[in-house]
Amino acid sequence: MNQPERVTLPTPIIAPAGRTPEQEPPAVAVPDQPSEIRRFLRECGSGRAADGTFGALMLVSAFSIFVIVALILWVLIHDSQLSIHTFGWKFFGSSAWDPVNGSFGALPFIYGTLVSSLLALLIAVPLSLCVSIFVLDICPPVLRGPISFLTELLAAIPSVVYGLWALVVLVPIMRDTVGPVLEKWLGWTGLFAEPNFGVGMLTASIVLAIMIFPIISSISRDVMKAVPIHQREAALALGATRWEMLRIGVLRNARIGIVGAVILGLGRALGETIAVTMVIGNHPDIVKNLFNPAYTLASVIANEFTEATGDLYVSALIEIGLALFLVTIVVNAIARILVWAVTRGNSTRVA
């Protein structure tokens, strides 16, 4: 039915005289028959074996992260056996740190780490939240880019450069200007008392605060951005002022993520080593005075490890490292779970 009555065949192209179509070079290069080796390789590459090998290789690489954690844990536990057996749990309750007589206790370092990190949070958290609010809701769009860029730049400066700056610039300021003022007005609390060398707990906390500011501010900004826009619009439609809108619509919804950001900052502060070592004064004391030199878990390792003599000394320092490792893992795990709970489902990137 549908067949045409007559099919017109294309007229054959008449080859010009003297050249037959066979001699014409083909328009598309036809490859030669592949050699045996090539064929073998090609079959390998498209076969099931190649896919399997590749997948296995990727799986092994991904597993290397477990291997790294396990190796670190094993090395730390193995090398601190001597100290663990000698002191037991008393290691974390004793404040004696006397390498000459071979008595070691980690309490001053735990105290120093906790106080300096918490003080740093106390300074950095309100500031970073205010800056996040400013960048998201208040500042003119022109300034948004430069401010974000500057805070990211702050995160890119190496720790040792912060330490150098603090040692040369911040320490004299703390000793000669800020210290006396604090002592005069708040000296009655007992937190700010002579002698003030400039290096000490307070200076270290300020440096830590500057260093953890970028991480807290960028993550809390991501978390606040993840709050659906309807929440803001609804609050504004009810006649809320900007602050009320932020409080009811944004901060309340983002609070879990903000807590996560703060704990991430805490994790960073607990483990920060070099800048703290340079300005905290490195003296194992437990005193209320914030001008007093102190010591942290990380800085005692950095400062004394290379000159530690005797197996027990080295082993005690490694046990401190083990404690630091476990504490930061727990702190970071909690923080990650909290941040994930809020930003899951959003494409927000959490650094």
Added chain:
Amino acid sequence: MISALPQRSQQMERAIRWRRSLTNHFVTGLAVLSTVVVLVPLVAILGYLLYKGASSLNLAFFTKVPAPVGESGGGMANSIVGSGIILAVASVMGIPLGIAGGVYLAEYGRGGMLGNIIRFTADVLNGVPSIVMGIAAYGLIVVHYKFSALAGGVALAIMMVPTITRTTEEMLATVPHALREAAFGLGIPKWRTIMSISLRTAMPGIITGCMLAFARVAGETAPLLFTAFGNNFWNFKLTEPMAALPLQIYVYALSPYDEWHRLAWAGALVLIVLIMLSVTLVRLYASRGTIKGGH
């Protein structure tokens, strides 16, 4: 009758409105003020670094090794080269491992239990202090062998892996699925699809992630303290202690000599400039001739 709403006096209305507006202005002012407070130390650090560093730089800094105590002059040439070597060792070990881990998470372990556990472990490992990595590398290598550039490279590589794994995964996740399906439709095997389609499309982002990890470890001092150890002389052997820029800055910053403080500032400036320069160059080079990914 709907007159059940309590009537407030005019005065009370005004007082409430005034209080609300005052709180609003107060918080706005607080936010502006804290932004200024935060930006001041930042600008101070950068400005001081530029001023002190630039005024202390000279040719000797780039050509000489550190001078002995008491002699003036000297530079950090061996530290600059040493940092380069240690970072190269770290990159050779850390970057392939990190990218492969990211490929697993994005292409094989999506949504699975194992993938989630690995992702979580990588995030947690990211937050482990660098000094702990230093002790681990000490216990793994230095105890059995000796202080060496290799041990420093291993410590830094361990720090690079989780960062690169996570950014690679995120970048691969932005590659449109249609591209992979097209490749599968043509009968291309999965490994070939990943190598030539997914990775190639996501390459600029992955390289950015690698360079971020690189920049992060390039400034690290703590893991090198008892692995690479530092060296006041030229050394090109991976099996010997080697100088590194951050280590040398740390040593000089804590010294009592003005001359060495000056060198520390110059070192800090050179360190930051070198990090930024290498990151920018690699990113520029990598962004040529690649397929644009994204949605």
